[in-house]
Amino acid sequence: MSDWESASTARVLPPARPRKLSKVPFVELADGRLQGVVSSGSDIERVYVSSVAAGSYEFACSTNNNRPCGGARGSFCNHIFALITEAVLQYGVERVARYLRVDAADMDAQALYALMMGARPSQADSAAAAQVFSRFLRHLAYVEHPATTDPLPEMQWFPPTRVVV
Template sequence: MSTGGGERRGIGRVAAPVPPRALAKVPFAELADGRLQGVVSSGSEIERVYVSSITAGTHAYYCSTNNNRPCGGLNAWAMCKHLQALVDAAALQYGVDRVARYLRADLGDGPASAADLMDALRGQQEKQPAATVFSGFLRHLGYLELPDVAGPVPELDWFPTERVVL
């Protein structure tokens, strides 16, 4: 597409801005490895965190401390409050529809909320290792320790380098 001055422009899809979320409660949430997974702070002990996950398709869920001790609120018939907080945070970060598509959860027609998504998840408890998710969280925390620089940072160089020009 020419703009008359010999300039060319690329057209790409732009995601809507993400509303802020409470990082103190859920400091890390991601859609990765076929799961919604993340780290959720304990409500009672400041130094304790839980690694929570829900598997796409089967909706199998699990929640444990970072050293693999099962969450006390987790049971075979219902998800714990940490999993609910993870779904709420992911719905804010990615949008309810995107999280539902990733988890392959049927929300029906019309607008949906994080509560609707929780109701659509009908999986069962299935033990998952916490180490991979927790180490990813620690790696992301390490980015906060990087000094302020004006140039490129190799650790964060995951953006595409080529622009699409039409």
């Protein structure tokens, strides 16, 4: 058993590749979905909360005000494609495909997107989107903290760094 497996903290994985946060500032694999926040291409004040369910690939896309996305009528919209693309950059295509239960090898974001194209819109309520947006805002609040070496009590779940002397 390795050190991290017996520790009480989770291992933090670096991104597979660097990504720009302007289009998709928040992406996560959580709650059985690939989900995140995607910036609007037309309005700087608007963001979309998009998600794709693992296994069924049911999708949802709505604004932060719970208005449905006009492009997600019966098929994936551009926001969901951007979410998949950024998730592949953040986590790597193998991890995203495994999480979404897509059975394929040697693919990129475009191929992953194409394999899920037959999905249908989700009938889920807006509570899931609200939780994703709330987590995004909570993460965003940490950007506004002044730089300090003092501990932040709400961030104590992060794994401690090891100091080698």
